Amino acid sequence: MQLQFYKYQGTGNDFVMIDNRRGEFPKNNTKFVSRLCDRKFGIGADGLILLEDSETANFSMIYYNADGNPGSMCGNGARCITHFARFLGIIEAKAKFEAVDGVHHATIEGDVISLKMQDVNNIEVYNHYCYLNTGSPHHVAMVTGLQEYDVFNEGRSLRNSLYGTEGANINFVEAISEDTVNVRTYERGVEDETLSCGTGVTAVALALAETGMTTGNEVSLQTPGGVLKVSYKKTTEGYEDIFLIGPATMVFKGEWE
């Protein structure tokens, strides 16, 4: 199958991006999606994203994890597809698009995309971690020595033992100051550590606010792939006006024969 694709990255979280407005992509072929994402036998990516037409918004985002299965919301992927939509001439500086968790709005200035996330009203706080859904399910745990931390083995173990077959994404966090933290994430569906996770850092920022570890309304999150910002408004219900802010770029384009 001849297929034109684009390769994108948002703070090192990388995606195969495909313009599927003609509807020609074999959407139920799990093996094909995972093959395209394979780093040795394919293009190589943490996930694959289809841009499709929408009747109510500028476009629609369909996201697959690297294992070939449809994923839940991908924050970094959403920032990348906004950049892609501008490249295709679908939008200029503002986007409204449909994703698996509902409608999102985004703005783009240069290569920096500010993405509005869904409100979060339920954060489960336990002794050693928080659990919340920011479009994708996330476990957030504070650790010491994050740089040397065994994110792969600890993340995989928690993902399977605590969350069963459904799984969750596992974020490990070390504070630098009240509003700046380092984050490393083990991603469900990639089944490995990725260089950053957008819904993950969003979950981290809200977990810090919920547990009183930060008192402002903006957190800077340093991931192995770069820096993201999350801002939010705390209400009596939970959190609203949540924005995930950071860069995204096209890396290359190509054809799959």
Ligand SMILES: N[C@@H](CCC[C@H](N)C(=O)O)C(=O)O
């Ligand atoms: N990398 C993503 C998260 C993608 C979703 C996840 N792997 C899942 O299906 O659980 C992000 O940037 O949010």
